[in-house]
Amino acid sequence: MGRKVAEQRARVVAALDRLRHQIGLARGAARNARAAAEADLAKRQLEQLIVRAGMERATQDPQLCERMTDPAMAEVLTWLNGVRTQFYAEWADGPNRLRELVAASAPGPAGRPPGEWLGRVGTSAGVTPPELWRIGESTVDGGDAGRTPGTELTFDVAVPLLDESHLAITSAPKTRPAVDALVENLLMRVLSTFEPGAVKVHLWDVGRLTAVLPNFYALSRTSAVTVHDPTRLVDLLDEFAGHIRRIHGYTMQAGYPSLRAMRRATGKRLEPWRIGVLYGNGEELQPEQIRDLKRVASGALAAGISLILVDVPTMLGGSVETISLRNEREAVTSMTGADLVVRLDPPLPAGQVTTAASRIAEALIEKQGGPRSFADLLPTEYGTECSARELRAPVGFYEGEPVDVVIGDATPHALIGGPSGSGKTNFLYALLGSLCARYSPDELALYLLDFKEGVSFAGLAPGRKDASWLPHARLVGVNVNTDREFGLALLRFLADELRRRSAAAKQHEVTNLAELREQDPDGHWPRIVAVIDEFQYLFAERDAVTALATSLLEDIARRGRSQGIHLILASQDIAGIEAFWGKPAVFEQCTLRIAMPKARRVLAETNQAAVAAPRWHAVVNHDSGIAHGNQLAHIPDASSKGVFPALQRQLWERYAGHGSPRLFDGAHAPALEDSAAFTSLSPTERPRALVGQSIDVADTAQAVELTGAPGRNLAVLGTSQKDALSILDSATRSLARQYQPGHVEFVLCCAVERCLTAVTVLGERLVAEGHKADVVPADGLSELVTTLSTELPGMRTSRIVVLYGVDAALPALEHKEPGKQSGLDHLRTLLKQGPGRGLHVLGWWRGVARLKDTLGFGGTDDIGAWAALDVQGNELAPFCAGQVVHWSPRPDRALFFDRTTHSSPEVVIPFRRPEADDE
Ligand SMILES: Nc1ncnc2c1ncn2[C@@H]1O[C@H](COP(=O)(O)OP(=O)(O)OP(=O)(O)O)[C@@H](O)[C@H]1O
Numbered sequence: 055m056g057r058k059v060a061e062q063r064a065r066v067v068a069a070l071d072r073l074r075h076q077i078g079l080a081r082g083a084a085r086n087a088r089a090a091a092e093a094d095l096a097k098r099q100l101e102q103l104i105v106r107a108g109m110e111r112a113t114q115d116p117q118l119c120e121r122m123t124d125p126a127m128a129e130v131l132t133w134l135n136g137v138r139t140q141f142y143a144e145w146a147d148g149p150n151r152l153r154e155l156v157a158a159s160a161p162g163p164a165g166r167p168p169g170e171w172l173g174r175v176g177t178s179a180g181v182t183p184p185e186l187w188r189i190g191e192s193t194v195d196g197g198d199a200g201r202t203p204g205t206e207l208t209f210d211v212a213v214p215l216l217d218e219s220h221l222a223i224t225s226a227p228k229t230r231p232a233v234d235a236l237v238e239n240l241l242m243r244v245l246s247t248f249e250p251g252a253v254k255v256h257l258w259d260v261g262r263l264t265a266v267l268p269n270f271y272a273l274s275r276t277s278a279v280t281v282h283d284p285t286r287l288v289d290l291l292d293e294f295a296g297h298i299r300r301i302h303g304y305t306m307q308a309g310y311p312s313l314r315a316m317r318r319a320t321g322k323r324l325e326p327w328r329i330g331v332l333y334g335n336g337e338e339l340q341p342e343q344i345r346d347l348k349r350v351a352s353g354a355l356a357a358g359i360s361l362i363l364v365d366v367p368t369m370l371g372g373s374v375e376t377i378s379l380r381n382e383r384e385a386v387t388s389m390t391g392a393d394l395v396v397r398l399d400p401p402l403p404a405g406q407v408t409t410a411a412s413r414i415a416e417a418l419i420e421k422q423g424g425p426r427s428f429a430d431l432l433p434t435e436y437g438t439e440c441s442a443r444e445l446r447a448p449v450g451f452y453e454g455e456p457v458d459v460v461i462g463d464a465t466p467h468a469l470i471g472g473p474s475g476s477g478k479t480n481f482l483y484a485l486l487g488s489l490c491a492r493y494s495p496d497e498l499a500l501y502l503l504d505f506k507e508g509v510s511f512a513g514l515a516p517g518r519k520d521a522s523w524l525p526h527a528r529l530v531g532v533n534v535n536t537d538r539e540f541g542l543a544l545l546r547f548l549a550d551e552l553r554r555r556s557a558a559a560k561q562h563e564v565t566n567l568a569e570l571r572e573q574d575p576d577g578h579w580p581r582i583v584a585v586i587d588e589f590q591y592l593f594a595e596r597d598a599v600t601a602l603a604t605s606l607l608e609d610i611a612r613r614g615r616s617q618g619i620h621l622i623l624a625s626q627d628i629a630g631i632e633a634f635w636g637k638p639a640v641f642e643q644c645t646l647r648i649a650m651p652k653a654r655r656v657l658a659e660t661n662q663a664a665v666a667a668p669r670w671h672a673v674v675n676h677d678s679g680i681a682h683g684n685q686l687a688h689i690p691d692a693s694s695k696g697v698f699p700a701l702q703r704q705l706w707e708r709y710a711g712h713g714s715p716r717l718f719d720g721a722h723a724p725a726l727e728d729s730a731a732f733t734s735l736s737p738t739e740r741p742r743a744l745v746g747q748s749i750d751v752a753d754t755a756q757a758v759e760l761t762g763a764p765g766r767n768l769a770v771l772g773t774s775q776k777d778a779l780s781i782l783d784s785a786t787r788s789l790a791r792q793y794q795p796g797h798v799e800f801v802l803c804c805a806v807e808r809c810l811t812a813v814t815v816l817g818e819r820l821v822a823e824g825h826k827a828d829v830v831p832a833d834g835l836s837e838l839v840t841t842l843s844t845e846l847p848g849m850r851t852s853r854i855v856v857l858y859g860v861d862a863a864l865p866a867l868e869h870k871e872p873g874k875q876s877g878l879d880h881l882r883t884l885l886k887q888g889p890g891r892g893l894h895v896l897g898w899w900r901g902v903a904r905l906k907d908t909l910g911f912g913g914t915d916d917i918g919a920w921a922a923l924d925v926q927g928n929e930l931a932p933f934c935a936g937q938v939v940h941w942s943p944r945p946d947r948a949l950f951f952d953r954t955t956h957s958s959p960e961v962v963i964p965f966r967r968p969e970a971d972d973e
Contacts, residue, residue: 296682
C-alpha cells in the first residue's frame, strides 16, 4: 500500500514538474512576444511622431532626439530616411509641376500677377470657371527636393473655389487687414475673370454694418456686390437656400445632377456665380444659424454658390479648404499641408482695386443698358423649342439678365396680381409674345379670356383693321364681363380636354404629357395655356355659375399639370375673391406667382417684395410666393402701339395655315349671316330654328328642333322688341334655309304696330328665297288661326306660323261667337296639335302671364321651348318643369330653354339684325 502511494505521488510530482516547465516555456515566449510587440509599438509611435513633426523639426525636439538616438530605433530612422529619399527623388520636379498645374488651372486673372489684369473688365462667359485661384506662394529647400541643399524652390499656391469648394479662413491676432487683403485678392481675381454680371458677391460681417471690403464700394451699388445687414444672416442664408432649391429643381428636372453638369451639356451659363463671404468673430454662431449655414453649404456648390467663411468656427459639410493665418504675411492651408508655410500675396494696391471695381461696375451698368425692349425677349430663330416637358420663356430682365417664366410640372399654373394700371396686361403680352416666338402652334395652344371691359385681347383675333391673328390662339374672348357663362364654357371645355387627354394617356399607359407625346408622336398634343384676365368676375355672385366655376377650376388646377393644361389667372384684387379663398386648392396649385408693384396677397404673406417693386417691374416667383423664390424683373413695354402686332404679323405669316382663333366678343352680337351655325344649314328632314348664339367655346347656336313631337313650338317672352324681333327673325330665316321652296309655308302676323316694317321685310326676304310667305294683318289673326286649325287635319305642306305680340291680339282672339270656338280656342288647337301635323308656332308674348292666359288651364306643355328676355327668373318656373330659374334680365341676352334638350336654361345672344340699327 505504502509503495503504491509513493509511486502515485512520484507520478503526480513528475506531471506537475512537466506542467510547470511547460508553463514556464509559455510564459517566456509570451514575455518575449510582448517585448517584441512593445518594441515595435515604440518604433511605430516614434515613426508617427517624426512624420507628424517632420524630419527636420524632429531632430530639433530634445525629447524626440533622445528617442531617436536609442540604437533600437535606428531601424525606424533608416526606413524613414529611405522613404524620404525616394519621395524627394520623385518630387524633385514637384515645384515645377505645381507651377505648371497652377498656371493651367488658374489661367488669366485667376493665377497671373495683378499687373496683367487688375483694372481690366473680364470677358469669360463663365461656362467653365478656372479650377484654382492663386493666393500666394510657398518655398521648399532644394535639399528636401533632391536638389542642392540650401537652394530654394518656390511654387504657386492656389485654392479651388467655384463649383469645387468652400473656403474657411482663420485669422491670427491682428491679421484682419491681411485677411481682408486675401479675400479682396481672391474676389478681385474672380470678378476680373468673368464678364460683368456673371458673379454676385454677398458680404456679411457680424461686426460691421458697412465698409466690409470698402474698396468694392463702386460695385456695391450694383448687384455684383451686396452688403448684408449684420443682424440678418438668416436673410442671406434664406436667399441662398432659395436659389439652391430653385436651381436644384430645374437642373434635376432637366435631367442634370448639378448646375455644372447642365452648364457643360448646354454650353450656357444659366445662373450667375454666387459667392457668400461671411465674416464671423471666432465665436460659434447661434444654433439655428449653424443649422441653416450647414444646410446651405451642403447644397451650395452644386448650385454655383461658394462660401468663404472668415473666423466662423462651424465645420461645414462638403468640400472645404482651409487657410489659417500665422501672421500678416503667412498662412498654412489644407491644400499644402501643415508643414509648408504659404506666403500670401501682398495686398492689391487699394487705389487700383477701387479703380478696377469702378470699371467693372460701369461695364455692368452699361451692359445692363437702359430698359430692355420687347424685341430683346424674342429669340433669333422662331418656333424652335419643344414643349413636351415645359414651357420656358424670358419675360423681363433683371440687371440685364433675362428672367424666365417656366410653366411645367413644378409650376403648372400662374396667378398674376396687381392693382389697376400696374401692368398685368402688359405682362401677359410680354409673356405671350415670348412664348409664341419660341414655340410653334403645334407646341402651344392659347385660350385667352378677358373679363375686363375693353378689348385687350381682341387684336389677337382677325379684325377689321388688321387681318392677321395670333396663330397660337384658338379662342379669344373679350368683353365677357357680363357673360360669366363664357368663362364657365371655357372651363368646361378645358375639363373635357383634360378628360380626353387622360383617356389617351391611359390608352398609351403613360402618366404625363411628355410620355404621351413620346408614345403618340403623330398625335396633336400641344401644351394648352388658358389665360383668364380679371378672373375674379367668374366669382362675381353667389350663384350657380360661381359654384360650378369654382369646382371646374379646382379640377383643372389639380389635374391639368400632368396633362399639359395650364391656367394663368390674372386679377386686380385676389384678396377680394371670396370664393377663391374658400377653395384654397386652386390657389395652392398656382405655384407660379407674378406680383406687379403693390400687389396684395399674390405672394406669401410675409413676402413684401411687391411693395418695393418699382414701376414696370414684376416679382416673378416660382415657389408659391415664398420670399426665396423672388426674382425681380423689368418687364419691357409689350403693349405700346404696334409692338405686339409686329410680332403677330411675323408669326401669322409663318403659321397662318393653323387657322384663325374663334373670337367671342361679348359687346358685339354676331350677325346671323356671319354665324357658321346659319351658313352651314341646308334642307333637312329635321329642321332647327336658331334662337341665338351660344355662349360657348365653339362657334355654335342654340336651336329648337321642330319635330312632330308635342310641344315643338317656341315662345319668346318679354317686352324687349329688338331681341324678340331678332329671335323670331333668326328662327324663321334659319328654318327657311332647311326647306326646299314649296315644302314649307310661312305665315307671319304682327299685332305690334312698331314691328310691322320688320315683319314685312322678313316676309319679303322669305319670298325672295322662293318660299310662300304671307304677312297677315293683326286684325286677321282670329280668322287666320281659325282657318289654319280647320285645315290642320288635311295639311300637306309644313307651316311655320310666326306671331308677333300675341298678347296684344288676345282680346280679339278671346271673342267668341255663340256656338263657335273662339280664335283663342283655335290657337290652342294649333299649339297642341300643330307640331304633330307639321305646323309650328313661333310666338312672341310680352309677358309670362299673357302666355299662361293663352294656354289656359291646359298647362304649359304645348310650349316646349322658350326664350325669355326682360322677364324675372321666378316667373319662368312653370315653364321649366318647376325648377328654380336664376335669371336677372340683361341687355342683348336671352335665357333659352328647350324641354327636350336642356336640363336647365342657358343664356344665348340673340343675333344682330342689321336692319335693327335703322328701326
Ligand atoms: N412694362 C411697361 N413698360 C411701359 N409701359 C407699360 C408697362 N406696363 C404697362 N405699361 C403701360 O401702363 C398702362 C397700364 O398697363 P396695363 O393695362 O398692362 O395694366 P393693368 O394692370 O392690366 O391694368 P388694368 O387692370 O387697369 O387693365 C398701359 O398703358 C401700358 O401701356
